[in-house]
Amino acid sequence: MGLTGQGLLVLLAVVAAGCVAATVWVWPRLARRHWTAVLGRLGTLVATQLAALAALGVAGNDYFGFYASWDDLLGTGGGGQPVAVQDHFRAAAGWRPQDPSGTATGVEHLGTLPVGGPGGPRQSGLLEHVRISGGASGISSDGYVYLPPQYFQPQEAHRRLPAAVVLTGYPGDARNLVTRLDYPGTELREVQAGRMRPTVLVMLRPTVAPPRDTECVDVPGGPQAETYFARDVPRAVAAAYRVASGPRSWGVIGDSTGGYCALSxxxxxxxxxxxxxxxxxxxxxxxxxxxxxxxxxxARLHRGHDLMWRLRHLPAPDVPVLVTTSRQGEADYRATRAFIAAARPPLRVSSITLPSGGHNFHTWELEIPVALPWLAEHLRGD
Incomplete structure (x- = not known):
């Protein structure tokens, strides 16, 4: 039985309710002062508490998407072999992928999911479940790629779209970017309303070596997460999809740990x-x-990944960034204000500051319809 979904949650809820009922039923029989009765009372209390905590833990994991599977939770999962694929929609558009420099980098197509909008790909786009493997980093990670309707429209057949990498928090589950934060649906609505440029979304999580949190860092002698996101992912996606190349065509957006990774x-x-x-x-x-x-x-590596230190001691890159926070409910409010104050040209910083909002999906659901079009506005296709 999987870690996520209704099956395990219902089972644990039934077990917890059964433990409560059993405790009420047997408690009068355990009222004696004999040591066996004391152990019996202790055992029923412990069993009831554990069952309730297990049900609450699974419910919380299902809601927040901390872990996607038992292997993910226990850190026992293994990555698959990289397989480069091309689906029939891309073939119909008259485009062929380029050779990804002879590396083991590739995109494996694992399935197609409904987007939720009307019509087929030319009206609602297409959501693909993929595994992206990196030859430079040796990392493979599952995620989702959203191809907007313009990707399939005949008049756009020779146009390469910009791309945005979308990252969850830690430990996260890339599926939440679809089911909870609804990035594909948000883009579809914003593009149809004329408020956003069509952009290919590459939705991943930064936890590429679970259960360890690598913070999108190349760990000496360990997971090369920075190389994976900075080199392998753009290379693999550019080889498998009709997207534009070069930094002006690629952006990255994320929440919590994914937000740090985006800036870093x-x-x-x-x-x-x-x-x-x-x-x-x-x-x-x-x-x-x-x-x-x-x-x-x-200390050198640590400083290099301290973004405040970089702003104060290194030349600023010529890029725009958007940061979000809340005056009440977010622990990063002061740090965000300090980051804005420390920024200097050619770095350009914009911000969204809510009056209140916690570190949660609800806050990000409010910000994404503004933040995602902002990102697309700063990217260009061919």
Missing amino acids: LTLRHPDAYGAAVSLSGYYRAAHDPTTGDLFHGS
Whole structure:
């Protein structure tokens, strides 16, 4: 039985309710002062509490999407072999992928999902479940690619669209970018309303070596997450889809850890990404039990991933970035104001500041319909 979905949640809820009923039923029989009765009372209380906590934990995981599977939770999953594919819609558009430099980088097509809009791909676009594998990093990660309707329209057949990488928080689940934050539906509505340029969305999570939080960093002797997102992902997507190349055609947007990654990737690799949006992100790589020592004690590497240090000591890249926060409810409000104050040309910083809003999906649902068109406005296709 899978970790997510209604099956396990219903089962645990039934078990928890059964434990409560059983405790009420047997409690009078355990009222004696004998040691066996004491152990019996203790056992029923522990069983009831564990069952309730398990049900609440699964419900919370299902809502927030922390872990997508048992392998994800336990850190026992393995990546698949990279397979480059091309679907019939791209073939019908009269375009053929280029050779991805002979590396093992590729996009494996795992399925097609409904977008939720009317009509077929020419009216609502297409959502693909994919696995993107990187030859430079050796990392494979599952995600989703949204191709807007313009990708399939005959008059746009020879146009290469801009692309945006969309990242979750940690540990996250890329599926939440579709089911909870509805990036494809948001783009479809904004494009149809004339408020957004058509953009290919590449939806991933930054947790590429679960359960470790790599903070989109190349860990010495460990996961090369920065290389994966800065080099492998754009290369693989450009080889498999009709998207424009070059940093001015690529952007990255993310929430929480994904927001930090968006800023870090763009400030550190302006040759890969030309714009970034950070939704409730932070400004230096985290260091806690989920990350371990990402820099192996290297002060130089640690400084390099401290975005405030970069603004104060290194030349600013010529890129636009958008940061979001809330005056009440977000712990990053002061840090965000400090980041804005420290920015200097040619770096261009815009911001969204809500009066109140927590570090959660509801806040990001309010910001994405503004932030996603902002990002697309700063990208260009061919």
